[in-house]
Structures are given as structure tokens and as C-alpha cells.
Amino acid sequence: MAKHGVGVGDLFRYFGWFPEVEEREGEYRFRSGAPDLHVLFGWLQVGGVYRAFAPNAKLPRWADRRPDVRGFLDPFYAIGDYYRALYVARKRLQIPGLNKEIPGGGVLRTYHDDLCLTELDKTRGHWKLPLWMYPSPGRKPLTYNGDRRKWSKNRKHCYLHAADIGQEFILDCAGYPGAVVNRWLRRLFAHAV
8 A cells, every 4th residue: 555655644545345234033144145345444544654574664563462463563474565554543534525524534333325336236346436536548547457458437427447456446536536536435424433
């Protein structure tokens, strides 16, 4: 992510691969025949960045007690020019026009259709996205998804046959309409807390 310039103020949106579940006799089970979906489930707005293997790298004191960051500075994990970074959330989410007190990072507790990336009646890698995400000329596409043949659009949405590479897709919104992006984010966070 460092090579893409991810830093303070940037917003991570986390998605995962989820099958639908149902409750039966007090237990949750996967619903037979339900589609596998890619769904947004969490966020983190970057408030600070700590880079491992940078000269004089140090972690904040509280990180010493966190099992998920132990070994962060261990040279064993440094491979070639690769280095890791610890992204720490802001105390409060900052999106222009958002009039709610929302933590800088968290998990979305309630599902709603705006969180589903997967296009209805398609496999999980076929995404239906807001029209503003279409990579028109002069706009950087979602990383790993630069092949324009994988994108299409109509008057309301854009569609992507997403790369199978993983979860670290980055969209540099610098060339995208800020007001539209912020309106979309406010709608997503309307159900956050």
C-alpha cells in the first residue's frame, strides 16, 4: 500500500467473501443454495502510519500489548525491499458532510444492499458498483483491475469482473468527483453505528 501513497486521511473499506446464513433451531447455518457474495463489512480511516524496517522504526507503546503486531519489527519478516506498515485509525471518522459521531475504524453490524459488491445473480467476482467508480479517461482504475475490457456501465451503475488477486484493491479518488464520492460514503455509513 505504501507504493500507492496510502497515508493519513485515507479510508480503508474491508470486504470479504460471505455465504448467506439462516437461523434454524437456535443455530446459524449456511443457507443451502445461497450465492457466495463479496460484501463490505468494515472500515479504517488512517490516523497514523508506522512503518516497519524504516530507519529507527518504533511502534506506539500500546502496540507492545497487541498480539496482532508482535514481531512487527522482526527482520525475519523483511524480504527484499518489502516492508510492512501498521495503519492506526483516527479517533473519529472524518467525511465531509457526515453529521454522525462514528469511530475511525470498526465493523458494520447490519447488512444492507449498498454493502454488497456482487452483482445480483452473478458469481462473487462480478461486481455492481456506483457509476462514479467507472474509470473514465484520466481516472485511475481500481488497482489490479486496469483492463478496461473488464469494465462496463449503464446510466446508473458500472460493472466489473474483478481480479481474483485478493483484498488490497486501492482506488485513488483524486480524479473522481469528490461530492459524489462523499455522498456515497455518507450513505454507506448511515448504517454504521
